[in-house]
Amino acid sequence: xxxxxxxxxxxxxxxAIAFAFLGLFLLYPLFNxxxxxxxxxxxxxxxxxxxxxxxxxxxxxxxxxxxxxxGVSATIATIVVGVPMAxxxxxxxxxxxxxxxxxxxxxxxxxSFVGAYAWVLLLGRAGIVSQGLxxxxxxxxxxxxxxxxxxxxxxQTFPYVLLPTLAAFKAVDVxxxxxxxxxxxxxxxxxxxxxxxxxxxxxxxxxLLVFMETLENFGVPFVLAEDMPILAVQAYKLFIGEMGANxxxxxxxxxxxxxxxxxxxxxxxxxxxxxxxxxxARGAPPLLSVGRGWRMASAVFCxxxxxxxxxxFFAVVVxxxxxxxxxxxxxxxxxDNFATLFARSQQPLINTLMLASAAAAGxxxxxxxxxxxxxxxxxxxxxxxxxxxxxxxxxxxxxxxIGLVISFNSGWLILTGGWLxxxxxxxxxxxxxxxRASAAILHQIDPSLEEASINLGVSPxxxxxxxxxxxxxxxxxxxxxxxxxxxxxxxxxxVVLYSGPWATMTVVMFQALEGxxxxxxxxxxxxxxxxxxxxxxLVHRLLKNRDVSVL
Numbered sequence: 001x002x003x004x005x006x007x008x009x010x011x012x013x014x015x016a017i018a019f020a021f022l023g024l025f026l027l028y029p030l031f032n033x034x035x036x037x038x039x040x041x042x043x044x045x046x047x048x049x050x051x052x053x054x055x056x057x058x059x060x061x062x063x064x065x066x067x068x069x070x071g072v073s074a075t076i077a078t079i080v081v082g083v084p085m086a087x088x089x090x091x092x093x094x095x096x097x098x099x100x101x102x103x104x105x106x107x108x109x110x111x112s113f114v115g116a117y118a119w120v121l122l123l124g125r126a127g128i129v130s131q132g133l134x135x136x137x138x139x140x141x142x143x144x145x146x147x148x149x150x151x152x153x154x155x156q157t158f159p160y161v162l163l164p165t166l167a168a169f170k171a172v173d174v175x176x177x178x179x180x181x182x183x184x185x186x187x188x189x190x191x192x193x194x195x196x197x198x199x200x201x202x203x204x205x206x207x208l209l210v211f212m213e214t215l216e217n218f219g220v221p222f223v224l225a226e227d228m229p230i231l232a233v234q235a236y237k238l239f240i241g242e243m244g245a246n247x248x249x250x251x252x253x254x255x256x257x258x259x260x261x262x263x264x265x266x267x268x269x270x271x272x273x274x275x276x277x278x279x280x281a282r283g284a285p286p287l288l289s290v291g292r293g294w295r296m297a298s299a300v301f302c303x304x305x306x307x308x309x310x311x312x313f314f315a316v317v318v319x320x321x322x323x324x325x326x327x328x329x330x331x332x333x334x335x336d337n338f339a340t341l342f343a344r345s346q347q348p349l350i351n352t353l354m355l356a357s358a359a360a361a362g363x364x365x366x367x368x369x370x371x372x373x374x375x376x377x378x379x380x381x382x383x384x385x386x387x388x389x390x391x392x393x394x395x396x397x398x399x400x401x402i403g404l405v406i407s408f409n410s411g412w413l414i415l416t417g418g419w420l421x422x423x424x425x426x427x428x429x430x431x432x433x434x435x436r437a438s439a440a441i442l443h444q445i446d447p448s449l450e451e452a453s454i455n456l457g458v459s460p461x462x463x464x465x466x467x468x469x470x471x472x473x474x475x476x477x478x479x480x481x482x483x484x485x486x487x488x489x490x491x492x493x494x495v496v497l498y499s500g501p502w503a504t505m506t507v508v509m510f511q512a513l514e515g516x517x518x519x520x521x522x523x524x525x526x527x528x529x530x531x532x533x534x535x536x537x538l539v540h541r542l543l544k545n546r547d548v549s550v551l
Contacts, residue, residue: 010460011377014369015385021366022388026428029403030395036251036406050248063229064256070146071214074153078210081154081305082161083203088298090169091288095299103306107156109532110313111489113219113506114525115156117513118312119143120223121319121522148224153214155309161206168202208268212261216396218492223513231257235398236496247402254399261394313529320526324519337523352488352504352531355419359426360484367434368476372464374435375442392429397492401425404497417499425493430483437479441472485532
């Protein structure tokens with residue numbers, strides 16, 4: 001009988017723990033969602049009636065169609081915005097690039113739910129801008145419906161396309177562009193036929209993230225869709241409305257959501273597998289020499305997109321310090337909204353800080369060893385682990401939460417009603433951030449350092465924790481902070497899983513908007529912005545002083 005060698009015991013142990021954790025809290029709940037879709041509401045009889053009921057109803061078919069239209073449209077829009085912006089920042093002399101890039105990442109860490117609500121304060125039926133336009137005699141402009149959803153998703157998710165595409169443009173071998181121009185191609189033709197195909201994997205990777213985010217997002221459609229059916233929102237409504245032992249219709253909605261995101265992922269991989277994109281770049285290409293007009297145009301475009309994306313967040317902060325008379329905004333400054341918010345309870349803020357910290361710590365403790373194994377021990381087992389660890393990217397928070405409730409509401413392990421199920425949901429959903437951040441920084445660390453330590457008799461586990469982890473500090477802290485700020489603004493899983501004592505700030509906003517308490521919602525939104533931005537800025541400053549990158 002063969003036993004694992006000391007060198008393989010550590011990665012095998014990490015893989016075993018990772019598979020056990022993800023199997024219990026990710027794959028098992030998803031299986032139960034899938035199973036629920038094939039059982040009747042009593043949970044005793046196999047049937048296809050649930051699919052027939054959902055797919056034959058025009059309302060639910062419209063929800064699927066609307067979600068796909070909005071997702072595809074927002075993906076195309078972010079590519080149209082993000083690719084030119086990435087090219088400008090990579091190849092043109094745009095002023096203030098460091099600040100511009102820092103501000104461009106803010107929509108990713110600011111709560112999407114807050115952004116949607118801020119747009120309502122600006123362009124809703126009683127919004128500030130809407131009222132100003134009406135006073136000027138301009139026909140009504142509304143942020144509600146498909147155009148508003150596409151606009152908000154585009155402004156919130158364009159960094160998903162911008163950041164990887166920017167890195168790809170900087171990695172292009174300039175000699176292939178020069179070869180194209182030497183053969184008589186214009187600069188535009190060279191960009192379209194030579195440069196753009198080379199960066200296409202990065203564009204598609206960012207676009208895939210946008211599509212998944214728009215399809216699974218609960219908060220933005222809840223605020224802006226009104227009565228228009230959206231798949232993620234309908235899954236939630238069906239789940240809380242089904243009184244039987246088995247959430248059959250919600251299970252069907254969950255399966256449809258997973259099928260859509262998985263289909264997009266397979267299409268992306270199929271496209272990339274049929275093409276080669278590698279170049280032999282040895283350094284970043286030089287900036288292009290362009291006229292003053294092009295420089296001004298690129299600066300206006302880049303700064304305009306970023307500032308437009310941040311306008312709602314500045315607006316909601318200002319509005320939170322204005323008094324409301326019922327649902328009507330007055331322009332009298334004051335702290336009434338915050339006083340009312342804290343007079344009710346400070347527990348949601350405490351819950352947000354505690355749950356986000358616990359989830360971030362858990363994701364780091366589990367994700368960093370997984371990232372290490374995926375990078376340093378390439379095998380069939382590590383490939384399977386890589387696929388499983390990335391599954392949460394393709395799963396809507398609402399669907400995972402429904403699966404957790406089905407799985408752990410009774411039986412040998414009951415978790416519903418407490419804080420632990422919330423932490424587990426957050427941890428599973430955000431685990432890919434920690435895994436990818438750790439793997440990325442490991443690619444920059446010479447493995448010979450670890451090999452030397454192991455050859456000197458230090459165990460692989462001890463080498464990892466005492467040598468590798470300190471060298472990975474930037475990636476580890478970056479993944480932890482990204483997990484923390486995204487968990488603090490999480491709504492889709494929270495709204496399904498929370499119980500009364502464990503309400504978070506996003507739940508306070510959710511309930512305030514349902515009750516038309518705009519003042520309380522704006523105060524909660526401002527507090528949530530401060531909670532997510534201030535720690536990020538402080539840690540970024542600390543790590544910058546140590547020459548370590550956060551993101």
